[in-house]
Amino acid sequence: MSKRADAPKTVAELRAYLQRGAPFLAQKARRPTGFEVVDRLLGGGFPKGAVTVIAGRAGNGRMSLAAALLAAETRSGRATAWIDGRCTLYPPALALHGVLLNRLLMIRSQRPEAIRAAEQILQSGAFSCIVMSGLDRRLLSSQRARRIQSMSEGTQVSTLMLVEPEQAVRLTHVSLKLSVRRKHHGIAIQVDKDRAAASSGRRALWVENAAAGLSAQHDEDERASTPNAEQH
DSSP states (O other), X not given: OOOOTTOOOSHHHHHHHHHHHOHHHHTOOEEOOSXXXXXXXXXXXXXXXEEEEEEOOXXXXXXXXXXXXXXXXXXXXXXXXXXXXXSOOOHHHHHHTTOOGGGEEEEEOSSTHHHHHHHHHHHHOOOSEEEXXXXXXXXXXXXXXXHHHHHHTTSSOEEEEEEOHHHHHHOOSOSEEEEEEEETTEEEEEEEEETTSSOOOOEEEEEBOTTSSBOOBOOTTXXXXXXXXXXX
């Protein structure tokens, strides 16, 4: 069997080859948050018809990042949903991030019904995005995450799963994986996996300004000069 002369021989060539051979991946529709640093990092925003995992410890920016998307969507008149597996989410905190609560469906459940609710919301076609948080490994197993990813494909729904770092390792069948942590006065965001790009490891620092809403700083290594953000 003869080998193709133009077959990639190095990792860099393979990445370029994949980008040329699968341009549709880079063109996947996105839902922007409205914050340039975040949207640039994500190639335009959170992918539609796909699951995004946001991994990090509580208080390190997972909720803030999800709330940024919900704020943009609800202000655009679209319905959103948040499934809270720990029954601890405080709606006024979301309102402070700009989320219009009258366009947010909140479901609190620590039972398997939480997963079924997410599936029904996906199938309804009435919601632009779903956030799932506080679901442990028993409720949100790798198999269930894979099923939700499969159900998402072909829809216009952006699904966000907020999990601990250890749980994120097991959720392999998703389109996008991000990790977040507090750094300086902002949230350091790293892309750990992106099916729509040939590489990962992209990073940015997103600065929260509690007094003036949310602002952004692009360079992940640049020290921010705004006051400390409130922890949520």
